Amino acid sequence: MPFCAYSFVEEGVPCSGYDGLPLKRCMRCNMTTYKGMSEQKSSWRFHMKYCREFDPSHESFIKSLSLEDSKNEMLRIFNSPETSKVRHIMVPLLKHMRQLFDERVDDPLGEVESEFMRCGRFAIFQESMVIKYIWSMPGMANYLLSSHHEDLLDDKSRYTKKFFSGYCKEKGAPHEDWINHYVEDELEKKCLHEYADQYHDLEMSTLYQPSSMKFCYIYFGLIVAAAVRSPGSHSSIHDGLGGLRLNEVKDNIRMTIAALRRAMQLWVDNFARGSCGDAMASAASLAFTAMQEFSKFARCNDHPKSHLLEELKEFELVPGLDIDDLVITCLSEFAEHAASSKYSWECLDWLANNRSPLWRDLWDRLPVERRAKVVLGVISHMYEHGTSEALPSFDIMSGRSTPVPRNALLKILDYACGEDLVALEAAARDETLGPKNPGKNLSPRRIVHFCIRNLTEVKGTTIVAAIDELSRVPHSEKAADGIAKKRLYAENECCRKLALGGMRDSHADFSVV
16 A cells, blocks of 8 residues: 655555555655645655656656666766756666566676665665655555565565465465364365475476575665664674664654564565575664664653654554564564564563563564564474574674573563463464474473473473473373473373364374475
8 A cells, every 4th residue: 555755654554643544656756655735745845856747658668777777877876866867767776677687687796786785875874855855756565665665575475475374474385284183164175185286396496596585685775774774883783883864864763663663574474584694684682772762762751852652553562563473573583593584682681571561562462463463472482493601703704693581581481371371272283373383382382281291380380390291291101200300201192182173193294395
């Protein structure tokens, strides 16, 4: 849906000062939309420089540009917009670049691609006035804020999201055994089998590095640039540091909040993050910066920016970032040894130790299913990747890091579990709440069943003790020497059957291709 290029409200989504009526298009460029005449007048001093009626010859000119030419035009827009031939047709240029990346045209060795990475970072260091002008170009607000125009997905992720939405949490297709045993409707089962076969064919024909990762450097960079002005660094993982662009240009707050929301929504989207990889490396540091800023607003009622807390939706820490999505996303970054692991840890540590009642209250209000999602995500990570008593260390070049400190995860588990067994029971009951695709959440759900059956007090420390105990379960009944180990083996098998739902024999398992 289109966005107003001044107030940044989304068409059809009622909010303060907007009744949800259709937005109006600029009569000249026919690409930029506004809530009404007053918003268009307020934005005109920025938009007027680039507002032109679209000429069919512009499209042929754009198509004639190579990747190298496109890169040069992008640099002109940042350095000297008046010399650029495409300043009024920036959106068609970006779409053309995405197409060239998809087709791997002109850049077999990836040399121009690395230049685009630098272009994306270059935007983050620009003055706010430059970014404001870029976002005021015809159609730019709609293009950068709407997934309808650009979703940053590669082919496999887009296919998964389209046909397996509600089943898969990450790129992939459900295993045929899981479909056969857990999907009851025969027509639905038949469709899923057909979609899974088509996905496997697509997987065999897809190149290793997704084009969306290459394009993401410039696209995501333009979004982050509108949210924060970075002081500059040697690595993109630090690009989200600095200060949110809330004070530098009049009426800049609306753009900053909209850009921050869009950046966070893309980052917590498993499919977009999986498609773009480290091209989104700045997202974690941006989240950390925003969490610190909004924490200041919450601590001081008379803070001049405290009214921005009204921009937060029901479960958000900062615009676009729900508290449960933050935990799952940061743990995923750690598990994948992403470049952003350092700031993912900073976010988790802040969340575990921040004493603001505003954020603590979010855990109490979070629906039980979403708290169960956090419980399964944390247990799964601790079981598969372990924890550490010491602070983590990071190798920026390789992305490798030591395990997440145990204390932080213990506190998050305590917050998510609450004072009763409701969240654990939901986690044990629903396979789809796990952090992975259907059929791959057996281990954390087995641990949850074990905790429900054997623990008298459910806390982070007792759950970790249960994980440690189950890690020592013998591989077979014959290998269990002694009464205690035989009992532990039998209890583990019982919990495994409960996790499987009794629909398979005790040695069965599911996986996702």
